[in-house]
Amino acid sequence: MPARDSIFAPERYAATRLPIEEATPLPPDVYFSEEWYEREVETIFRKEWLVATREEEIPNPGDYVRLDIVDEPLVIIRGDDGVIRALSASCRHRGSELMAGSGNCRKIVCPYHSWTYALDGRLQATPSMQDAVDFDKNDYPLPSLRAETWAGFVFINFDPDATPLLQSLGGLVDRLASYRMEDMVVTKKWENRFQSNWKIWVENSREGYHVRTVHRGSLDTFYPGAVRTAFHAEGEPMVYAINSSDNENGLYVPRGHTLPFVDGLSDSDNEATHFIIHYPHLLLNVPPDRITFHQYFPEGPDWVRITSWCCFPKSTVELPNFETDVEEMYYPSMDMFLAEDKGVCELVHRGIGGHMASLSRYSPSEERTVHEFSNYVLDRVLGPK
Ligand code: FES
Ligand SMILES: [Fe+2]
Secondary structure, eight states: OOOTTSTTOGGGGHHHHSOTTTOOOOOGGGGTOHHHHHHHIIIIITTSOEEEEEGGGSOSTTEEEEEEETTEEEEEEEOTTSOEEEEEOBOTTTOOBOOOSEEEOSSEEOTTTOOEEOTTSOEEEOTTOTTSTTOOGGGOOOOEEEEEEETTEEEEESOTTSOOHHHHHTTHHHHTGGGOGGGEEEEEEEEEEESSOHHHHHHHHHOSTTHHHHTTTTGGGTSTTOEEEEEOOTTOOSOEEEEEOSSGGGSSSOTTOOSOOOTTOOHHHHTEEEEEEETTTEEEEEOTTOEEEEEEEEOSTTOEEEEEEEEEEHHHHTSTTHHHHIIIIIHHHHHHHHHHHHHHHHHHHHHTTSTTOOOOOOOTTTOHHHHHHHHHHHHHHHOOO
16 A cells, blocks of 8 residues: 555545546646656556557568657567567667668677677577577567457557457447548658657547637637547446537538548438547547647656657549648648647646646546546546545
């Protein structure tokens, strides 16, 4: 049992555990504390499925992307057998980082002393090691973690005992099948780094309360007055929220758009945008014509690195007006609202950093998902209440 003055003492969080009508946001120190952050890494980021990339980013054998996830250098690589693997990018000799960026390779060759690995991580060549006693290169493959796919997304998991990805996604798999996300392709990515705790970014992305203030010139023009109904998909343990509004064209789609909706969606899906979170890491927005999602990795308590992705159906990308339309109607608003969200996340991080920061209450009608997320973090870091 942690001491009463420990940051891990459950009684410190009793007010956040209350029903939202009475609850208080998380205390500011959980956004700054190194020891709290380390516990989050251990209980959340090293336990749960994390979005690594999209399958179409590495379509051919030898295609790879390097990622740093919670201080772990990894390479996501497609093998000669077509299988996608997540391998450590640290050489088994003296540890050099093996590769950078993204690209294609036939073998993984260490840039330091040329130890060479197959695409599945087996160590194959070790120059000048013939005198090393009891050294068998078969004993030194690159360590791997679990990599599984759904709807074109590649997820990884550090925990060998984690529930299989499709099972952990629960009802989302069936609920989103008609969007055929596996037939979509990445059309643009945005890279950002916010000087903000990762939880501030997730909280911000979960509520529409700030839209009419922060995004009044960008996103709010797309879906003024959106109505939010949140529910849990069947079998889905985490929040699954749908917005719908009386805005024309299913709200999260620019007015006057010409790009088609996905064929065969239900009438209600044609009029809605699904704002989905599968904690901790899938922040997925699904309007009828495309998907956008945000992949984020904390870098200590004070920084979060975010890649935002936009994907359209392949058939849409082939349309002659595609490039003009996305450049004029779709991408500029993403540029704007990412800049706006960066600004406000950094404001919050600075604002709650002082000793006098003292938070009060959530809006029950607007911040239910923020409250749920706070309790998700508490459940992981402290254990269920
Ligand atoms: S550290 Fe990789 S070959 Fe020496
Ligand atoms: Fe926002």
